[in-house]
Amino acid sequence: MKDIKEIINEEIVKEDKKNITLPAIAMRGLVTFPKMIMHFDVSRVMSVKAIEMALKADRKIFIVTQKDVHLENPQEKDLYKIGVIAEVRQTLKTPDNVLRVLIEGVQRAKINSIVNDSDYLIADVKEIPNYSKSKVENVELEAMVRTIKDEFELYCSYIPQMPKELVSSVLMQDNPYLVFDNITFNISLDYLSKQRLLEESNILVRLSMLLESLVQEVQILEVEREIQEQVKNNVDRNQKEYYLKEQIKAISAQLGEEENSREETFEYFDKIYDLNLSEESTEKLIKEAERLSKMPPSSQESAIIRNYLDNVIELPWNKSTKSKINIPKAQAVLDKDHYGLKKIKERILESIAVHALVQEVTGQIICLVGPPGVGKTSIGRSIAKALGRKYVRISLGGVRDESDIRGHRKTYLGSMPGRIIASLKQAGSNNPVILLDEIDKMSNDYKGDPSSAMLEVLDSEQNKEFRDHYIEIPFDLSKALFITTANTTQTIPAPLLDRMEIIELTSYTREEKFNIAKNYLVPKQIKKHGLKASQMKVTDDAIYTLIDAYTKEAGVRTLERTVASLCRKTVKIVVEGSAKKVSFDENNVSEYLGHKKYLKDEMSSKDEVGIVNGLAWTSVGGVIMPLEVMVLNGKGSVEITGSLGDVMKESAKLAVSYSRSVAKKYDIDEEFYKQKDIHIHAPEGAVPKDGPSAGVTMVTSMISALSGIPARSDVAMTGEITLHGKVLPIGGLREKTMAAYKAGIKTVIIPKQNKPDLEEVDEIVKNGINFIYAETLDEVLDNALVKIEKKSEDFGIIMSNEIDPNQITIHS
Numbered sequence: 001m002k003d004i005k006e007i008i009n010e011e012i013v014k015e016d017k018k019n020i021t022l023p024a025i026a027m028r029g030l031v032t033f034p035k036m037i038m039h040f041d042v043s044r045v046m047s048v049k050a051i052e053m054a055l056k057a058d059r060k061i062f063i064v065t066q067k068d069v070h071l072e073n074p075q076e077k078d079l080y081k082i083g084v085i086a087e088v089r090q091t092l093k094t095p096d097n098v099l100r101v102l103i104e105g106v107q108r109a110k111i112n113s114i115v116n117d118s119d120y121l122i123a124d125v126k127e128i129p130n131y132s133k134s135k136v137e138n139v140e141l142e143a144m145v146r147t148i149k150d151e152f153e154l155y156c157s158y159i160p161q162m163p164k165e166l167v168s169s170v171l172m173q174d175n176p177y178l179v180f181d182n183i184t185f186n187i188s189l190d191y192l193s194k195q196r197l198l199e200e201s202n203i204l205v206r207l208s209m210l211l212e213s214l215v216q217e218v219q220i221l222e223v224e225r226e227i228q229e230q231v232k233n234n235v236d237r238n239q240k241e242y243y244l245k246e247q248i249k250a251i252s253a254q255l256g257e258e259e260n261s262r263e264e265t266f267e268y269f270d271k272i273y274d275l276n277l278s279e280e281s282t283e284k285l286i287k288e289a290e291r292l293s294k295m296p297p298s299s300q301e302s303a304i305i306r307n308y309l310d311n312v313i314e315l316p317w318n319k320s321t322k323s324k325i326n327i328p329k330a331q332a333v334l335d336k337d338h339y340g341l342k343k344i345k346e347r348i349l350e351s352i353a354v355h356a357l358v359q360e361v362t363g364q365i366i367c368l369v370g371p372p373g374v375g376k377t378s379i380g381r382s383i384a385k386a387l388g389r390k391y392v393r394i395s396l397g398g399v400r401d402e403s404d405i406r407g408h409r410k411t412y413l414g415s416m417p418g419r420i421i422a423s424l425k426q427a428g429s430n431n432p433v434i435l436l437d438e439i440d441k442m443s444n445d446y447k448g449d450p451s452s453a454m455l456e457v458l459d460s461e462q463n464k465e466f467r468d469h470y471i472e473i474p475f476d477l478s479k480a481l482f483i484t485t486a487n488t489t490q491t492i493p494a495p496l497l498d499r500m501e502i503i504e505l506t507s508y509t510r511e512e513k514f515n516i517a518k519n520y521l522v523p524k525q526i527k528k529h530g531l532k533a534s535q536m537k538v539t540d541d542a543i544y545t546l547i548d549a550y551t552k553e554a555g556v557r558t559l560e561r562t563v564a565s566l567c568r569k570t571v572k573i574v575v576e577g578s579a580k581k582v583s584f585d586e587n588n589v590s591e592y593l594g595h596k597k598y599l600k601d602e603m604s605s606k607d608e609v610g611i612v613n614g615l616a617w618t619s620v621g622g623v624i625m626p627l628e629v630m631v632l633n634g635k636g637s638v639e640i641t642g643s644l645g646d647v648m649k650e651s652a653k654l655a656v657s658y659s660r661s662v663a664k665k666y667d668i669d670e671e672f673y674k675q676k677d678i679h680i681h682a683p684e685g686a687v688p689k690d691g692p693s694a695g696v697t698m699v700t701s702m703i704s705a706l707s708g709i710p711a712r713s714d715v716a717m718t719g720e721i722t723l724h725g726k727v728l729p730i731g732g733l734r735e736k737t738m739a740a741y742k743a744g745i746k747t748v749i750i751p752k753q754n755k756p757d758l759e760e761v762d763e764i765v766k767n768g769i770n771f772i773y774a775e776t777l778d779e780v781l782d783n784a785l786v787k788i789e790k791k792s793e794d795f796g797i798i799m800s801n802e803i804d805p806n807q808i809t810i811h812s
Contacts, residue, residue, distance in 0.1 A: 019112060022085065023050035024062040024123035028069040031194035032084045034105040034130050036185050042099040044072075049120035051091060051101055059088045062109060062123040065195055076114035082199045085109050085127065108198070131177070132201035144207045145176050151214045152183050158221035162186070176203055180210060189213055265293035271313045281473040285312060308410050311417060312471055314425055320479065321389045321429040325356040330386035337382045338375050339516045344368070344503055348379070352386055365458050367439070367484040367497075370505030373555015376485040380435035383483065390432035392423040397441035402448030405457065407470035417470040420457055420477070431479035439496075440486035451493050458482055458499045507554030507621050509738040510547055511762045517543045521560045529567040534581060536570045538563070541586035548742070549596035550589075554621065566592060607713050607786050610705030614697030615718040615740060615748070616689065617732030622739030624716065625689070627682055627697045629705040634677025642682030645690025648698075652680050654721055655698040658777065659706055661725075666707040666781075678702065693730035695721035696749065699777055700784045710786045716740045717749035717784060725777040729753040734760045741765045749774050749783055 025047045032038055042048050054061040064083030066074045090102040109125040149171055156162045170182045184197060193213050200206045268289040272282060288305055295302040330352050334345045351364055368376040377393070384391030399405070399419075407418035416422070423434055442450050456462045457477060465474035489497055508516065522538050551558040569592050570582045590596060616625040640652055656673060663670045680698065682689055696719040704711045718736055720728040729751045740748050741764070752773040758766060774780045 019124060019126045020060075020085075020109075021122060021124050022060055022062040023053040023057075024064060024083075024114065024121040025050050026066040026074045026079055026121060027063060028066060029191045031065050031191050031198055032063045032086055032103070032105045033181065033184060033194075033198060034084060034107055035181055036084075036105040037089070037102070038105075039100060039102040041094075042101055046073075046120045048099050051088060051099060053120060054088050055091065060106075061086055061088055061103070062125055063103065063105070064111065064123070065191055069191075073116075075116060076111070079111065079114065080195055080199075081111050082128075082195075083109055083111065083123075083125070084198070085125070108201075129201060131203055141176055141204055141207075142174075144204060144211070145174065145179055148179065148183070148207055148211045148214065151211060151218065152187075155187065155214055155218050155221070158218065158225060176207060180206055183214075184210060187214070187217070189217070265289055268292065268309055268313075272309075275313065275317050277317060277473070284473055285309065304410060308470070311425070312473070315421065315471070315475065316424060316428050316430045317475075319429055320431045323355060323431075324388035325352060325386075327353055327356070333386045334379075334382050337378060337385075339520065340508070340512045341375070341379075341505065344379065344505060347503055348383055348386075352383070355387060365460075365482050365484065365500045367486060367489075367500035367502050368505055369486050369489055369502055371507050371554030372487060373553055373557040374505045374508060375555070376505060377435065377437055380433060380483045380485070383481075384433035387433065387481070389481070390427040390429045391435070392427045392432055393435040393437055394419050394423055395437045396450070397438040398443070399441075399450050400443040400445045400447065402450050402453045403469065405450050405453035407468040410470050410472070415470055418453075418468050420466070421468045421471055421475065424475070424477075424480070430476065431481070433481045433483060436482060436484040438486065439484040440488055440491045451496050454496055455499065458484075458496065507735060508556060509621065509734060509762055509765075510544075510742050511738070511764055513547050513556055513559060514540070514543055516556050517546070517559055517563065521556065521563050525560065525563045525567045529564070529571050531567060531570060531574070535574055536567065536581065537583040538566065539583070539585045542584040542589050545586045545589050545596075549598055550593055552598050562593065605713055607710040609708055609710050610701055611713075612697050612701040612704065612711045612784065613713065613716040613743075613745065614694050615716050615736035616691070616694070617735050622732065622735035622737070624739055624743045624745075625682060625694070625697075627680070627694065627701045629698075629701040630679045630681075631672070631705045632677045632679065633675070636672075636674045637677050639677065639679040640681075641679070642684070643688045644680075644682060645688065647690050647692050648682075648694055651692060651695045651698050651721070654695060654723055655702045657723060658699055658721070658725060659702050662703070663706070666703055666709065668703075668706045672706055676706075678705070692720040692728075693718045693732075695719060696727060696774070696777065696780050700780060703781055704785060707785075711784055712747075712786055714745060715747045715749065715784050716743075716745045717780060719749070719751045719774065719780070721777060727751045727774045727776060727780065729757075733757045734762075737761050737765050737769060741768050746770060747772060747783070749780055751775075 025042070027040070030038070030040060042051060050061060062083055063086045064079050066079050068074075068078060071078055084105045085107045086103040086105050088101060088103055092100040094100055108128050108130050110128050112124040112126055115122040115124075152170055153167070156167050166182065166186055170179060173179050173182065180203070184194070193209075197206055197209055197213075200209060269286065272285045272289065275282070275285075277285070288309060292302055292305045292309070295305070327349060330349060331345070334348065338345070347366075351366070354364075368379060370376055380393070381391055403418065405418045405420060407421060408415035417425070420434075424430060424432065427434075436454075439454070442454075444450065456466060460478055463477035466477045467474050484500060486492060489502060518538075518540070522543075523533070526533060526536055546559060546562050550562050553559070566584055566589075573579050573582055584592070610629040610631070612627050614625040614627050616623050638652060638656060640649055644652075656678065659668065660670070660673055662668075663672065669675070680702075682694075696717050699721060700711060700717065703709070718730055718733075720730055722728065733750065733754050734757070737748060737750075738761075746768075747770045749772045752775045755773050758771065772779070772783050774783075
């Protein structure tokens with residue numbers, strides 16, 4: 001028997017090798033070794049050409065592996081430096097024009113250069129020894145051979161298809177080179193590992209690297225076996241259950257029991273497993289199905305369980321609607337469905353954009369707050385359309401029972417799931433847009449507080465496991481997008497309000513109502529009543545008349561009903577044959593709708609003493625609110641009428657005190673508060689009025705009444721005041737300025753701090769009104785009171801408060 005040294009000497013190849021030029025093949029994911037016989041398929045044209053050239057010559061070809069397997073036309077830099085010179089043994093062309101090649105590795109070689117010919121690769125290579133002459137300790141090599149054979153035996157225990165003859169030949173072999181070749185040629189290693197083995201020339205290092213790869217493969221195979229056993233156990237258990245169920249069916253049939261009842265139970269079992277719920281939930285439902293199987297089908301209890309299981313199975317536990325988010329399209333949808341509402345649309349588009357980046361967004365509960373008829377409910381529908389999700393609406397107006405939200409216990413007769421679960425069942429998706437309409441209209445009684453039940457629904461930290469009393473098992477609500485609407489936040493409990501982001505929708509201005517009516521309501525109602533656009537025409541002036549004289553609202557519902565009334569009258573005329581088309585203008589609208597219901601706002605039309613045009617905000621928009629002050633002989637009392645609230649009464653006291661402080665400047669008797677009675681009145685006395693924004697109006701009217709200086713009728717104003725005469729900012733500027741524009745007011749005095757709010761004011765209003773920004777009451781009075789000339793008692797001159805005091809005119 002040869003010892004290790006002799007074997008090594010035989011395997012070492014002399015190093016005086018020559019350079020040779022051969023056709024080359026770049027292999028994808030395959031590595032060839034010397035003495036290795038391998039077959040592979042060739043389909044690339046350049047590789048087929050290289051084989052053909054090798055067959056024409058001495059059948060020698062250079063086999064080298066390319067670094068990137070996906071590269072179609074590799075260059076020299078894309079190939080490894082070390083390859084193998086091989087001999088082409090056999091070629092076979094398959095019916096699908098693929099060349100099958102059988103080769104045998106001969107000698108390792110190193111690339112000097114590669115020529116990428118137009119047809120095939122040509123390699124200039126230098127032969128290198130298959131193994132180096134490095135000094136190797138015999139004992140160390142023998143130990144490595146034994147270790148690697150043990151690991152190979154363990155590897156083969158995981159590969160049952162490994163030929164026993166091969167395993168025996170490796171285990172009986174002592175030649176380290178043959179051990180390396182037999183193992184390397186017959187185990188599954190990636191091409192990167194095999195390339196490293198090919199490039200290494202020291203036999204001991206090669207065996208060490210092979211051992212490392214074997215150990216890693218054994219570990220992977222161990223994990224694979226564990227996974228396979230686990231899967232097999234699960235499959236065996238399912239097969240066992242199926243087998244037992246079939247046996248039960250057969251036994252039931254032999255005993256004459258009701259087959260339908262048993263089949264129904266097994267159908268429930270299958271449907272429950274198909275839901276892929278948590279282990280706890282599945283176990284709960286299986287128990288209910290087992291109870292059903294033990295009960296007579298005609299019993300009341302079985303009907304309750306059957307309804308319960310049907311409701312649970314029909315819920316969309318794992319059914320989601322894939323959102324198709326397109327911001328420009330969403331913008332177009334919102335613009336098509338709603339006019340104006342710029343800030344609200346911008347906020348909604350921001351939320352939609354977040355959904356584009358993060359599919360499952362939680363914690364965004366939007367609450368749309370505004371007066372009736374401004375489009376809160378329809379915005380929710382538009383959001384669902386923009387997101388491509390299902391839409392359901394839940395009306396909460398008048399809900400006062402907690403069970404409406406959480407459902408009833410299934411033990412009660414006629415029990416059912418709550419509105420939240422019912423809406424998900426209706427949507428058929430676990431991520432719909434759910435609109436909770438009129439959330440401020442919920443109330444409570446002895447049956448519980450539904451707003452408290454809503455706390456869990458609208459809390460992203462809690463609604464992941466929402467438990468309906470009827471369903472009893474947790475349902476994940478976090479994927480649904482909740483949108484709530486309300487007319488006011490005052491009746492919403494604070495904890496519930498804290499869970500929502502409030503977005504306020506203000507009332508529509510006159511111009512917005514006009515555009516909505518012209519572009520949306522009139523075409524919609526014409527189509528709805530079966531008319532053609534040519535049969536009914538509503539002029540712009542007629543629309544303005546409908547808005548000003550026949551409707552008084554924050555939204556546009558009454559306006560739409562009024563347009564519908566005109567449509568019905570047109571239909572009647574057309575059907576009767578009285579006319580083929582009807583045109584409505586401001587002059588003939590009253591013929592069809594009757595006399596005007598609302599007159600223009602009362603306002604001062606000429607410069608008068610003690611009468612000033614104020615501006616007020618109401619829930620249906622802005623209005624002109626003239627304020628009247630009359631000074632009478634008396635004892636210094638202040639009378640306030642017109643249903644004024646506490647805040648306006650305090651403004652009246654401020655006005656009296658400020659008037660006393662500037663009495664000398666306006667030639668007012670400084671003792672007026674002792675000798676004069678002051679009566680302050682706001683017309684339309686039946687309408688309650690309150691708020692601090694009437695402060696400047698009250699001071700101006702009082703100064704005018706006390707001084708006898710008329711107030712300008714073409715000026716309107718709004719602003720809160722301080723005791724020292726500063727003008728503070730107010731709210732509702734958009735609506736107030738629209739009221740001034742509608743009334744024909746040319747100049748409006750507003751607090752200087754409200755100047756940024758003009759961005760929200762309609763362009764038509766900003767272009768039609770001259771705004772004066774006041775910081776103090778002096779500025780308000782200078783612009784609101786009529787400039788009159790007054791005679792100086794001391795100098796006999798006439799001075800005008802319109803000119804510089806230094807410019808005087810002396811009269812003879």
